[in-house]
Amino acid sequence: MTERPLEKHTQLWVGPQHPGITGNMSVQIWVQGDTIQLGRTHVGYLHRGFEKLVERRKFIQAFPIVCRICVPEPDTNEYLLTAGLEELAGIEIPERAKWLRTLVLELARLAATVQALGGQAGTLGLGVVPNWTYTLRDYILDRFEELSGGRVYHMYIIYGGVRRDIPEGFFERLEGTLKTIEERLPALDNLIFDNAVFQKRTQGVGIVKPEWIDEMGISGPTARGCGRPIDIRRVDPYLVYPALDFDVITADGCDIWSRTLVRRGDIEQSIKIIRQIMRQIPDGPFCARLPNMLHWKIPTGQTYLRAEASRGEMGYYMVTDGSDKLRRMHVRGPSYVHGFSLLERMLPGLNIADLSATMVSMQTCPPEMER
Amino acid sequence: MDTLLHVIVSLISLMVALAYGLTTGGVVRKIMARIQGRIGPPVYQPFIDLGKVLFLRTGTHHGVMFILGPVFRLAGAAGFYLLIPVIVGVPFLEGFHFSGDLLLVMYFMFFGSLGMALGAADGGHPHSPIGVGRGLAQMTAYELPFGLAVVAIVASSGSFSVFEIVEHQRAAMLTKGVLGWNLFQLPFASIAAFLALLGMNMYPPFNIVGAPTEIPVGPATEYNTAFQSLQMSGRAIFAIAKVVLFMNLFLGGAHSILEAFIKTFFIYMWSIFVGAVFPRFRPEQSIRFFLGWPTAAGVLAVALILWR
């Protein structure tokens, strides 16, 4: 970060109590006129010490709390914890469980992407879009509730597979939900992408330079908005993604507009993937036979596992030491890169008016940054 | 005796304007909610809000100017409203008009905001000066097309009095009917003024002053409780005064309460229909907008009048 003396400036705290900030964090900015000269992110307002908590909980007790790490999209956390521990313990999960996990992950991505699209419009004062997209997200949450019993936190993916099989007639109702979302998409396009003011506000704003991508480990829509087809589902495939047909959406403006475009394309791809899963899902058991959870011990080992969340690459670093508890877990969410170093790098030269739009365009998720 | 009666009737008219302004605010919230797919609050919700903020207690004190800010705003709005005729032909509802009152009216439009600017600066919150800066810059920008439109109207009617401008339109209406309105007589001036009205009403895309995700509520950040109620009522009266002025300048005034009601309602809703589905401009984009086509239309209107 450049530490240079500023002659005339106003110091401004954006957050933690600020409607334009994502979640509960704060950005300290030094402004000259309307232009930000220097910015620093401050986090810790949502810190719960998850990494300490999982160290003193058994594996089966650890899995319901990790989904709290990212509230809009909890399933990626559940998948990474369970899959990482399965890898360390050498458990193979049944084929149907893999498909069901992919289904849940993709549904969660869809819900989070739809929400982010509305959030993006909401930061610019377009109040109609968030109202609609939150409702669309709510329809997906209804399906989640049917599947797992939970609206926001699902705790559906469990060691060895998933917690239960899909209910009777689930796919028909899911198809109906997808149709509802698809019907709404043209109207959303009309409101967002055909909107002259939205174009003016987002094009050329919040530039992420393409050379930063490899250097900083930028991923997800932020990287894909710079024209780099980085998608963990494609480049480092997991679960049944290799068997599925989908496109990696890219745009090459490097600005908020391209990230929004990528997100819009992601919605369609997610719907396409979910349809494929519904068609191709095999029969069979949904969960492997597992050892007694109260006595389950995993041999010493360490691993780093990643998956594509709606925001980018989500990684879990896990260390086991032969006991029945995790030795260490560290969560490297996409926001860990996007929210601190990248945001601080983007802030100088930005207009105050564009700060929250820039943050939301990268979907920074504070609970994932501080856990 | 007549003066006393005039004052009493004007005060009642002011109260009616307040009630009408609040109701219209409720209607706006309802319409916005409907567009967003919600049921929305009841139409009388602004009255409850106003009552509630009156029944709050505060201990905040930021100096004399801070207290005077909303008072100036209310005074500016009330003065603005009382100077212009509401219903032409009904005694005591023609306002305290005199020749040249249009100049004072345009001054009053600025006055309330300037008072708020001074008061908000006393609040000490950094969002206030940023919001004030944005607001004054935008105001200067939309005053230009509006001023040009007013110049065109004044040149065509030959008077600086709102009342006489209405009379002029009524005379034209005798021969041309509805086409005698300035709206149709001076189309370019109307374009300039109605685009400027979008900025005056502060609905999207021009709500840059209190932009909630950028500088939450801007100048009004520190104003709570009774100050907020003064501000709410000032805003309601100001909104109505603006549409009444526009009705007088462009829509040939009103001769009955029903006519005034219909005309003002549609002028008010014009900025809602435009703004409901737009995001917000950045400040400099907003200023550039007003200095672009609206100003060109205003210049054209003045040029046409001079050429004619």
Add this chain to the structure above:
Amino acid sequence: MKTHIETLKRHQFEVLWTHQQRANLIQIGIKAEQTLPVLTYLKTHTPFVQLTHYSAVDWIEDNEFQLTYTLTNPQTYEILMVCARIDREAATADSLHKLWPQAVTYEHEMGEMFGLKFPGSPRVGEPFNLEGWRDMPPMRRDFDTVKFVRDSIPERPGRQAINTRDYIGAEAGEKRLLHD
């Protein structure tokens, strides 16, 4: 990936151990003194240019901290996990902020959570997650969070803690389970 590890060895860098965890994840152990040279070499001479993840593990039994650097090859998405162990008492490691700008965040967090020192790293020592923290760094193994909570954060009286093992054992009526 194996070839890169061979070239590492050829350049007089000591590779203590190698372990293939997954098809695309190899872990190697190096000496703590050689951390900065090895990582500089990997960043400049091999395709492992991206610092994906960077964290510490407390091995209190060995009186050591393990620092794990996860490097990614952005072309093939292979992962090279470099592990180095440092002394737990000194708790000082080389700072990577000159190599990767985002390492500052990881070091900032580790400085608070483990009490690690990174000489030269710009933000170590500033508060990150905690404010007004006066106890031992919380992610160290010897920090007892339950004791801390009992001592300093008042709890609502009447909350019961049920031992899962006893509870399930009693439910099943199997006393055998209680003593494994």
Add this chain to the structure above:
Amino acid sequence: MRDELPVLHGVPPIPEGSQPHARCQDECFLGEKPEPLKYREAIQRIKNWFRANSLHVLAYGTGCGSIELRPLGTARFDMERFGISTRPTPRHANVLIISGYLSIKTLKRVIRSYEQMPSPKWVVGLGSCTINGGMYWDSYATMKQLDLYLPVDMYISGCMPRPEALIEGFAALMDKIKKGEANGYLDYLERLDWYRENQKKIIHDWDLPDYSW
């Protein structure tokens, strides 16, 4: 059903003969004291009706429960039809929602926001984390019992409570306000010292003013 539940109030009763806080005597700050006169009561009832039907919630998502406040505010559940709307600054708000767990760092900001709100003001605790720590009972960074630090008027339990539960909670809060029973803000003023003592016990680097106006 609701009456049978135990009242969640972890606060001990006011000791006999204790003096109320000095600021309580400041009439301009304090809310209304109950007056014996009939018409005063009627006015009070009218005021309470206005207050109950226009709840302005401070838009501060303190914890993960705020994810359910957005569906509540938008098209599907639409809290605005009950007169509940969000306000971006504490000066304009009079309901503070503590949405879930509260880390000690946030608690400091929340206290400041709460004290800046004009009274009468109410606190709604959301989720089991505010009631007894919830699943973070052994976390070193979160507080475990909200009513030690702020006067809570309504708890809504669940992890996290559904939007329907929130609506019901708000309806219950409205009832309480209309009856004149939601007097947490008076309690906070009367026992400010007690609350301060509790707050300072867990916020170690206390650098807030005596009272944030």
